[in-house]
Amino acid sequence: MKVLGIDPGLTRCGIGVVQGSxxxxxxxxxxxxxxxxxxxxxxxxxxxxxxxxxxxxxxFKPDVIAIERVFSQHxxxxxxxxxxxxxxxxLLAARNQIKVVMHTPSEVKAAVTGSGRxxxxxxxxxxxxxxxxxxxxxxxxxxxxxxxxxxxxxxxxGNSKVAAALAAEKTRIASLKxxxxxxx
Amino acid sequence: MKVLGIDPGLTRCGIGVVQGSxxxxxxxxxxxxxxxxxxxxxxxxxxxxxxxxxxxxxxFKPDVIAIERVFSQHxxxxxxxxxxxxxxxxLLAARNQIKVVMHTPSEVKAAVTGSGRxxxxxxxxxxxxxxxxxxxxxxxxxxxxxxxxxxxxxxxxGNSKVAAALAAEKTRIASLKxxxxxxx
Numbered sequence: 001m002k003v004l005g006i007d008p009g010l011t012r013c014g015i016g017v018v019q020g021s022x023x024x025x026x027x028x029x030x031x032x033x034x035x036x037x038x039x040x041x042x043x044x045x046x047x048x049x050x051x052x053x054x055x056x057x058x059x060f061k062p063d064v065i066a067i068e069r070v071f072s073q074h075x076x077x078x079x080x081x082x083x084x085x086x087x088x089x090x091l092l093a094a095r096n097q098i099k100v101v102m103h104t105p106s107e108v109k110a111a112v113t114g115s116g117r118x119x120x121x122x123x124x125x126x127x128x129x130x131x132x133x134x135x136x137x138x139x140x141x142x143x144x145x146x147x148x149x150x151x152x153x154x155x156x157x158g159n160s161k162v163a164a165a166l167a168a169e170k171t172r173i174a175s176l177k178x179x180x181x182x183x184x
Numbered sequence: 185m186k187v188l189g190i191d192p193g194l195t196r197c198g199i200g201v202v203q204g205s206x207x208x209x210x211x212x213x214x215x216x217x218x219x220x221x222x223x224x225x226x227x228x229x230x231x232x233x234x235x236x237x238x239x240x241x242x243x244f245k246p247d248v249i250a251i252e253r254v255f256s257q258h259x260x261x262x263x264x265x266x267x268x269x270x271x272x273x274x275l276l277a278a279r280n281q282i283k284v285v286m287h288t289p290s291e292v293k294a295a296v297t298g299s300g301r302x303x304x305x306x307x308x309x310x311x312x313x314x315x316x317x318x319x320x321x322x323x324x325x326x327x328x329x330x331x332x333x334x335x336x337x338x339x340x341x342g343n344s345k346v347a348a349a350l351a352a353e354k355t356r357i358a359s360l361k362x363x364x365x366x367x368x
Contacts (some may be wrong), residue, residue: 043274043284050275070264080254080267087268088275090227091234100227 002029004062004098005149006053006089007141007167008070010045010081012036014141015053017060018131026150028131029060033142042084050088065093066152068144069102072184079120103151108144123147186213188246189333190237190273191325192254194229194265195222198325199237201244202315202333206340212315213244217326234272241280249277250336252328253286287335292297292328295335307331 001021007014020026034052036045057065066069067089070082086102093100106116112126124136124143130150137143185205191198197218204210218236220229241249251273254266268287277284290300296310307322308327316333321327 040277041284042271043278046271046275047278050279079263083264083267084271084274087226087230087271090268091230091272094225094227094231095234100225160354 001064001153002060002062003152004060004065005145005147005152006065006067007144007148008082008085008089009141010036010085011078012139012141012147013049013085014139015051015056016142016144016145016149017056017062018153019058020143021154022154025132026130026153028133028146030056031137031142031146032056033139042081042137046084046088049085050092053089053092054096057092057098061084062098064104064152065089065098065100066148067093067100067102068108068148069104071105073107101152103148103155104174107155108147108151111154112147120144138176185248185337186244186246187336188240188244188249189248189329189331189336190251190270191328191332192251192266192273193235193325194220194226194269196323196325197233197237197269198232198323198327199240200274200321200326200328200329200333201246202330202337204337206338209316210314210334210337212317212330214240214287215321215326215330217323226265228315230268230272233269234276237273237276238280241276241282246282248336249273249282249284250332251284251286252292252332253288255289285336287332287339291339292331292335295338296331304328 002017002019005016005018015034017029018026018054034049036048051181070079070086090100107182109118109123110116112118112130113122120140124140127133127143127146127150128136131146137146186201186203189200189202196256199218200215201213203213218233235361250322251270254263254270274284293302293307294300296302296314297306304324308324311317311327311330311334315330321330
């Protein structure tokens with residue numbers, strides 16, 4: 001199973017690909033961070049993010065996209081950007097007909113370190129060990145993206161409900177025209 | 185000037201087109217609401233929204249897209265959906281190289297009714313009068329989309345800063361490849 005992990009963000013969006021299965025060594029395929037400038041208008045940054053994530057999907061053809069579920073414990077401005085970045089990632093998954101699953105930060109921490117309350121350094125260190133890397137990926141956002149992918153593989157691909165619903169929707173999306181829009 | 189107003193939402197996204205200029209009667213070109221089912225996964229709903237909004241852009245070729253600026257005074261779940269819907273609208277504006285401006289709910293209310301604290305019924309009534317409609321567009325989300333478009337025209341198209349930044353970015357977007365992405 002090849003999983004594209006995305007730690008959504010407008011300023012820094014962590015992204016990484018991990019391949020493997022439960023009970024076998026996992027392998028990092030690629031890791032990076034998509035940067036957009038806070039000097040640019042939001043719409044330009046979202047478009048850049050869309051194009052960059054699409055490049056990763058096209059290049060690595062993941063079986064699944066795992067995205068960190070956004071919470072609003074941070075400040076409003078950050079949350080809006082993060083929610084929109086996550087929305088772009090979700091949109092791309094649907095458009096490319098790739099299964100997508102969201103994991104909460106504590107699910108990811110628990111899967112990778114054994115504790116839902118682990119800090120960033122602990123997560124980075126475990127990602128390093130699990131993937132047998134020489135050095136921890138930086139910034140932390142990219143390590144988080146790998147942790148998300150690892151979490152998804154180790155949880156056994158979970159959330160079959162979403163996958164089933166998405167599969168059922170494929171036909172409808174393909175034939176989607178103007179349904180649901182009422183014009184006067 | 186032809187303005188596409190969007191009142192972003194995942195369950196109900198109000199959308200409407202108004203044509204006109206300051207000091208001349210405004211005319212409604214079209215109005216509607218894009219509905220997506222809460223039974224569907226978020227990614228499917230976002231994809232549907234993207235396709236529907238694109239149909240409106242393709243059909244009406246607006247000069248400007250006006251979007252309601254999202255605030256988080258409501259519950260978290262709603263705000264996430266609204267932020268993501270607004271993100272899709274912003275993305276489409278950038279992709280279609282159409283100027284996009286966000287207006288706050290109170291800016292819209294003030295422009296249309298003269299009071300930033302007007303209620304939904306007052307906004308609907310003024311939209312009805314301004315556009316000389318026989319009946320108020322329903323649901324309220326569609327009237328809000330028209331109010332946004334009216335607000336944009338009456339504010340004189342404001343926010344030239346965003347437009348200038350977007351224009352400056354066009355070249356960069358067109359030539360965008362893998363800049364900003366560091367892979368290992």
